[in-house]
Amino acid sequence: MTDDRRTYSSTLVDAEAERSRGRHVCVVDGDGFSKLLRGRPAPCLELRRARTGRVRPVAAATTEAHVLGGPLRVRRTGQRASGDLSLDLSRLDEATAAHEATVGALIAYLSRQGIQACTYASGAPEFDAGWSHGEDVFVAEVKSLTGAREDQQIRLGVGQILDYAQQLRSAFPSTVIHPVLVLEKRPSAARWTELANSVGLRLTWAPDFSGI
Numbered sequence: 001m002t003d004d005r006r007t008y009s010s011t012l013v014d015a016e017a018e019r020s021r022g023r024h025v026c027v028v029d030g031d032g033f034s035k036l037l038r039g040r041p042a043p044c045l046e047l048r049r050a051r052t053g054r055v056r057p058v059a060a061a062t063t064e065a066h067v068l069g070g071p072l073r074v075r076r077t078g079q080r081a082s083g084d085l086s087l088d089l090s091r092l093d094e095a096t097a098a099h100e101a102t103v104g105a106l107i108a109y110l111s112r113q114g115i116q117a118c119t120y121a122s123g124a125p126e127f128d129a130g131w132s133h134g135e136d137v138f139v140a141e142v143k144s145l146t147g148a149r150e151d152q153q154i155r156l157g158v159g160q161i162l163d164y165a166q167q168l169r170s171a172f173p174s175t176v177i178h179p180v181l182v183l184e185k186r187p188s189a190a191r192w193t194e195l196a197n198s199v200g201l202r203l204t205w206a207p208d209f210s211g212i
Contacts (some may be wrong), residue, residue: 044070067137067168067175068118068130070154074104091163099145102184103129105206106142124171125164129182138202138212139164140180145187154192158201178202179182 015025026044072100107117110131118130120139128142143153143163158181165179181196183205204211 010098019047022151066121067124067172069121070106070119071154072102072103072117072119072129079132095144095147098184099142100148102144102182102206106182106209109209125167127161127164136176136178138178138180139168140182142182145186146184150187153181154187162199162201181202
């Protein structure tokens with residue numbers, strides 16, 4: 001494909017001008033556009049002006065961009081027709097719906113604080129939600145407590161998010177990573193808060209999300 005009228009170049013110049021006025025314009029390349037079409041996050045590219053005056057998009061060179069991806073979205077959940085399987089698929093759907101409802105509530109809570117919830121970046125551990133506050137980066141695992149044993153779900157969540165946080169700290173030693181375990185509701189046992197505090201983990205739950 002050719003661009004004889006330099007429409008692409010002029011569009012980048014316009015985007016750079018809007019950014020200089022304090023308005024954020026998200027720029028993605030062909031690979032990023034393909035990711036968006038597949039429902040995946042795409043990185044927002046920086047714009048750099050060469051000596052020739054030409055504006056070109058480049059990947060952002062910040063640490064945060066390698067940890068956090070694009071805006072987090074709530075996924076659609078559906079109902080499956082249950083048969084004679086020993087696995088209760090209707091309860092599995094119920095738990096999935098509870099998980100996504102908790103994700104949606106977290107997105108709304110952070111938005112009210114002026115914070116955008118993000119997904120994980122390409123190559124980063126697949127945490128459920130992430131956000132930044134100043135130079136600090138928070139990564140969260142979300143666990144529903146519907147249709148499953150509470151202690152089993154919380155133990156699984158603790159292990160997952162501590163593992164993700166350790167991977168990110170090793171990859172980005174100059175970035176402060178805060179692991180967060182987000183639950184669908186308050187756990188019935190108070191001991192989980194004590195456990196979380198003892199390992200440097202923030203434990204919170206819907207609908208108030210206190211402590212984050």
